[in-house]
Each structure stands twice: as structure tokens, then as C-alpha cells.
Amino acid sequence: MSTIVVEPLARVEGHGGITVELEGDTLKSVRFDVLEGARLLETLVRGKRYDEVAPILSRICSICSAAHTLTSLKATENAFGIRVSPQTELLRELLFRGESIESHALHLFLLAAPDYLNYPSAIALATDKPAAVTLGLRLKKLGNQIQETIGGRAVHPVNAIPGGFGRVPAFDQLIALRSSLMQGASDTDAMIDLIASLPAADFCHSDTLFAALRSPHLDSYYSGDEVMLLSDGSRAIVPAAEYRTFTAETSVPHSHAKHSTFRGTPFMVGALARLTVNPRRLTGRLAVAMKRLKLVLPADNPMDNNKAQALELQNDVDRALEIIEQLLREGVKDERPIPVQPRAGTGTAITEAPRGLLVHSYTYDDEGRVLAADVITPTAMNAASMELHFRRTVEQCAERDDATISRRLQMVARAYDPCISCSVHLVRKA
Amino acid sequence: MSKPTVGIFGLTGCAGDQLTILNCEDRLLDLVALIDIRDFSMASSLNNEECPLDVALVEGAVLTSHDAEYLKAIRKRSKTLVAIGTCAVWGGVAAMDRGADRGKLLEEVYGEAGRGYDSVPAQALHEVVPVDLNISGCPIEKEQFLAAIAALLNGDPPIYPEYPVCTECRMRENNCLLIERGELCCGPVTVAGCNARCPDLRVPCVGCRGPVNDANAASLAAVFAEKGFDRAQVAARLRTFAPEEVTA
Numbered sequence: 001m002s003t004i005v006v007e008p009l010a011r012v013e014g015h016g017g018i019t020v021e022l023e024g025d026t027l028k029s030v031r032f033d034v035l036e037g038a039r040l041l042e043t044l045v046r047g048k049r050y051d052e053v054a055p056i057l058s059r060i061c062s063i064c065s066a067a068h069t070l071t072s073l074k075a076t077e078n079a080f081g082i083r084v085s086p087q088t089e090l091l092r093e094l095l096f097r098g099e100s101i102e103s104h105a106l107h108l109f110l111l112a113a114p115d116y117l118n119y120p121s122a123i124a125l126a127t128d129k130p131a132a133v134t135l136g137l138r139l140k141k142l143g144n145q146i147q148e149t150i151g152g153r154a155v156h157p158v159n160a161i162p163g164g165f166g167r168v169p170a171f172d173q174l175i176a177l178r179s180s181l182m183q184g185a186s187d188t189d190a191m192i193d194l195i196a197s198l199p200a201a202d203f204c205h206s207d208t209l210f211a212a213l214r215s216p217h218l219d220s221y222y223s224g225d226e227v228m229l230l231s232d233g234s235r236a237i238v239p240a241a242e243y244r245t246f247t248a249e250t251s252v253p254h255s256h257a258k259h260s261t262f263r264g265t266p267f268m269v270g271a272l273a274r275l276t277v278n279p280r281r282l283t284g285r286l287a288v289a290m291k292r293l294k295l296v297l298p299a300d301n302p303m304d305n306n307k308a309q310a311l312e313l314q315n316d317v318d319r320a321l322e323i324i325e326q327l328l329r330e331g332v333k334d335e336r337p338i339p340v341q342p343r344a345g346t347g348t349a350i351t352e353a354p355r356g357l358l359v360h361s362y363t364y365d366d367e368g369r370v371l372a373a374d375v376i377t378p379t380a381m382n383a384a385s386m387e388l389h390f391r392r393t394v395e396q397c398a399e400r401d402d403a404t405i406s407r408r409l410q411m412v413a414r415a416y417d418p419c420i421s422c423s424v425h426l427v428r429k430a
Numbered sequence: 431m432s433k434p435t436v437g438i439f440g441l442t443g444c445a446g447d448q449l450t451i452l453n454c455e456d457r458l459l460d461l462v463a464l465i466d467i468r469d470f471s472m473a474s475s476l477n478n479e480e481c482p483l484d485v486a487l488v489e490g491a492v493l494t495s496h497d498a499e500y501l502k503a504i505r506k507r508s509k510t511l512v513a514i515g516t517c518a519v520w521g522g523v524a525a526m527d528r529g530a531d532r533g534k535l536l537e538e539v540y541g542e543a544g545r546g547y548d549s550v551p552a553q554a555l556h557e558v559v560p561v562d563l564n565i566s567g568c569p570i571e572k573e574q575f576l577a578a579i580a581a582l583l584n585g586d587p588p589i590y591p592e593y594p595v596c597t598e599c600r601m602r603e604n605n606c607l608l609i610e611r612g613e614l615c616c617g618p619v620t621v622a623g624c625n626a627r628c629p630d631l632r633v634p635c636v637g638c639r640g641p642v643n644d645a646n647a648a649s650l651a652a653v654f655a656e657k658g659f660d661r662a663q664v665a666a667r668l669r670t671f672a673p674e675e676v677t678a
Contacts, residue, residue, distance in 0.1 A: 007472050010472075010475035010477070011471075011473065011474065011475055012472075013445050013449075014445060015440075016438075019490070029497040034659065036442060037441075037442030037494040037496075037497060037548075037549060038493065038540070038544075038547060038549050039442060039491030039493060039524035039552070040524070040532075040535045040537060040539055041521070041524065041537070042539060043530075043535045043538060044523065044524070045524055048666075049663075051666065052636070052670070055638070056670065059444050059446075059522070059523045059568070060444060061444050061445070062444040062445050062447075062449045062450075062569065063449060064577070065444070065446070068633045083644060104479040106449075106452065108642060110452065110473060114475070117488070120474050120476030121470075121473050121474035121475065121476065123467065123473065123474065124474070124476075125464050126462075130459070133459070137455040137456075137459075138455070139453075139456060140453075140454075141455040141456070144453055144455070148451030152628070152631050152633070153627060153628060154450075154453055154582055155446045155450055156446060156568060156569060156638070157450055158628045158631060158633055158635060159631045160628060161633055165631075166628075166631035166633035167630075167631045167632050167633075175482045232587055275479055291617065296641070313541070334521050354668055366649075384499075399445065410475070421443070421444050421445055429623070
């Protein structure tokens, strides 16, 4: 029996590892280990008032903190029957885009790209290819500029509160954003060229079940109340309130972790799943970029999640620019948040965080204090699918040397862009 | 002179302080030119996990026995240990109810297996090892971080504000959320350095930077009482990011 251990899994958020056990050439077991401490934040918000919940639960994860904040607010507003204004919806969508731009740029340039080019880090890459790294940093900064302008801070946004925003952005801030986004739109062309030029990563093929929010508009990370699960030949639609149907925890024999499956099948969430479930958005400039990236949907290679993120990064910049233009055209009203009238009940929200589906569900008492909170994160949902793809990677690796297997496993893990601080809220190693 | 060796580490937390370092986009390449980063697993897959370090930057709180051992090993190899972020400095959100029955909560979230997990009540770094410098904030403020690094490189002691968020808020000429609008704002008891980020957006301060030293607790208690806030509610809110026993 031989064992391959990757620990710590570097260039990801949080603390995790991969363990593979082989007997001769036969694969015995594969495990995605979550080594993060348990902060138990879902239990710590019990008894807290509705306005304290988002600031506490955003701390689950920094990279996804805007998604956690906005999903939390939406769950609370759903529980109280609050409908926010169209302007608030638009500003929240813009904040989501900002986070996605920052997160995808961080992942593509600083975490994933060094693998393809055989560098240990973007810092090392910058010595030889400074233009590539500064391009990535410029796009990353653009995402943060949006988050700072709309959310009030790049990490753990403070301006988004129940019912709306503390203060809406000023005209000159929107003009400044527009100018950065125009530079960004041309940067994303260079970004697509760069990602298209990376060597192919073709060592893991697998039938995959994809799950993403079905968006009523052309594309949205924030509006939508149904999840679609799609694989070759079958599809299912699950309403938000029934999220437990696809996040039902199943014990798996090879570890003490519990995994999300849909009717026994692991599923993948994130950029690739979003593009697969909502293919209508793949027109115009995006379709051209997709051709340059040689991405064909539905994909059977999880590494294609990197290409999907590149497409989304371009789309996010274009969509953010459209939103800014609309805000400038229509003018931003100095709206105050909708007054909150707490009532007893449960509210659930499902959105698309940068890494995929995110669920927050709360039950409140009649004074607006939390009785129960449930948070299910994209990396927790992805854990079973990651293990499936680790397994396929090892099975399909003709070279049986540990270094090659380890390198490929790390690349597959990073393609999922795992956020392990988040994942601890469902899956844990014993 | 050779460049100072630096390690950047995360214990249990959200990685928001390491992310804030990476968010110094305009300065990042200048920064890495001045220091020799030897161990930073969030950004690099080639790390020296044993070499001596001039400076260790550590974020997150101690929430497992592994965290505690790891922190002690970092302390042992580092000349200067800097706690970055409110979790490292004060314990942070995970420390808000340290008296709770942990086994019971673990079982509730993770099922019966949860009782066997490596899990301890959240501790700030200074409760486990000596800390040389604290930079609080949830997350840390970019400019404050860069100024602290510049000071360390030059051998100067970093200078931090020792007054509350209120002072910064008044300098920005904001209407007072507590006095004028009766909102539960933690600005008077929270250490400044964020330029009153939240109250400037008409959002009450939640105290994410941790407490200020010289807060006049007695007179504040009177103000909160006058505004009709229940004492327990105020105390719980003030302690969301920094439990009382850590601050005392």
C-alpha cells in the first residue's frame, strides 16, 4: 500500500489537503481533507438581532464576503417579506460583479496560472512575465474598486444592510468606476488571450452533473429562485425553499466527512456550471472569447472551470459597465433602506457566489431574533464532486509516479477554486 | 544588507487579512521586492516551513490544538511576531461565546462525529504566545498595514491611533448616529484607524476593530441607557468581535 499526501494544499483559501491510497496500481481511496477549525458561526448568531447577522456571517469567508453578506440580507428580507427597490437590486448585482471580478482575477492569475507555467507563485512569475501579473492585478483591483464604491470596503462590505444601502454611490464615484471599467474591458481581451495561450490541461475526463441558479434575466448572480441540475441527458429543477433536496448530507464510507449529493450523484457548482445551465448568455463578444478558449459545453473536464472563469470575468466587466451606464442614465436616487418590520418565520436565499451556489436560511422569532441559521457553501457542495474528479485523475494517469499524480491532483483541486474556510460549514475531516 | 525574511500565515479565520495584503495591488510588487517571502502557502506552493524568519505575520485565531502547535512553531522561528486582524489580536467573531458547551455545539452542527473533532474555544494569539505587534481590523486596513511594514523595515515603532472611531467620525463632520438618531453605534468604544468607515456611510459601527483603551465606559453606559438600550444587548454587541476576558 502506498499513500500520496498533499498537505497543505497551497494557493487556495484556507487549510486543506488531499490523501490518495494506492495498492500497487489500484486506487483504494481518495480524500479531500478539510483541516480548518470549526468556528460554529451558525450557532453563534442564535439570539442575535436581524441587523447583526450579515456582519457576523460574512466573516465565514473573506473572498466571498460580499456574496455571504448579500445572500444573508436576502434571506432575512425574505423572512420578513421585504421587497427592496429596483435600484437596490441593481446596486447589489453590481456589488456581486465586483466581487466576482476580484475573485476570478485572484484565482486565475495568482492561484491557478502559475501551475500551467511551472512557477510556484505569481510573485515568482512576475520576475519573468511582469506584464501578465500586472494585468491580473489591474483586473483584481478593478473588482475591489467596485466593492469599495458600492459595498464600502473590499473585504466584508459594510454599506449593504437590511432593506438597502447605508449610502448610495455619488455621481463622481460612478464616473470614476466607468473609466476604470472601460480600461477593464480592454484588459479582459488581453486576459482571454493569455488564458487561451496556456498549455492544455487534459488529464481528467468525467461525466459531470452541474448545478446552478436558473436566472430569470439573461444572467444574474443575485436574482432567481430555482436551481437547475443538468447532466448529459437529464435535468431537474429545485425551488430555493427545497434546497435540502440537493444538499442532503450523505455519509461516505472512506471518510467521516459528509457530502452533498443529488439523488446519490455528486454535482459541480461554479463558473462552468453557471455557463452550462444558462447557455443563453453565451452570445456576441463572449461567444468569440469562448471560441478562442476552445471551450465546448457541456464540458467533461473540470479544468475547464478555469476557462469558464475567464469568460465570466470578461462578462462581469461588460455587465458592470452596462449597470453603471444605466445608473448614470437614470440617476441614482438617495434612497434610504426600506424600514424593517420583523416577524416570525423562515427565509431562504440562494445566490451564485464566485465559487457557485450559496444558501443562507434563517428562522426568526417575532422580535427579529435568530432562532436557527443554516449556511451551505459552494465548496461544501463541491467536495463530493472534487473527490470524484480526484479519483478520475488518478485512474486516468498513465504515469504512475507520485510527483505527476500529486501535481495533477493539485491542479484539479485549484480548478475548483476551493474556499476551505467556507467548506468547513458542512464538511469536516474527523 | 540582505532582505528581511518574512512568513505570512493563517490560523483559523476567513483569510481576510492575507487577502488584504494581496489587495495592495499597486504596491504588491514593490513590497515583495523589499522583503524575502519564504513561507506564504496561500500564495505560493514553494515554501520553506522551517527557516528562521525576521518577521512572521499571523492572522486568524487559535481554534484547534493544531493551530496552537503551529503558532508555537512560528513563534520559535521568528524574531518579530505580528498579529494581523481582529481574530489574531482579540479572538474575533468565533470568540464571542467562549463559555458555551463546545461538544454540544459541535454535535449540533456536525452530528455525533463532531464531538471527536479537534476544537478548542477561540483564543487570541497573545493568549498562547508572546506577540510583538498587534494590527487589528476586520480586515486590517491596507494603508495601516503598509505603514507598519515600512516602519518595521526602517526599525521604527509603528504608530497607531489611540482614540475611538468617534474622533475620526467627528473629523468627517458626520451626524452622530448614537446621539442624533438613537442607533446602537459602537464608535465610542472602538479603536480608530478605519477613518470611521461605517458611520460615514450612515451605518452604525459594529466594533470590528476591537476596543479602544481609554473608553469612558461609565459615561457611555449612561448614554446607551438614556437611548433606551438594554444593558445586556449593548454588552453583547460591544463584545461581538472581542470577548471581555480578552480585553480586560
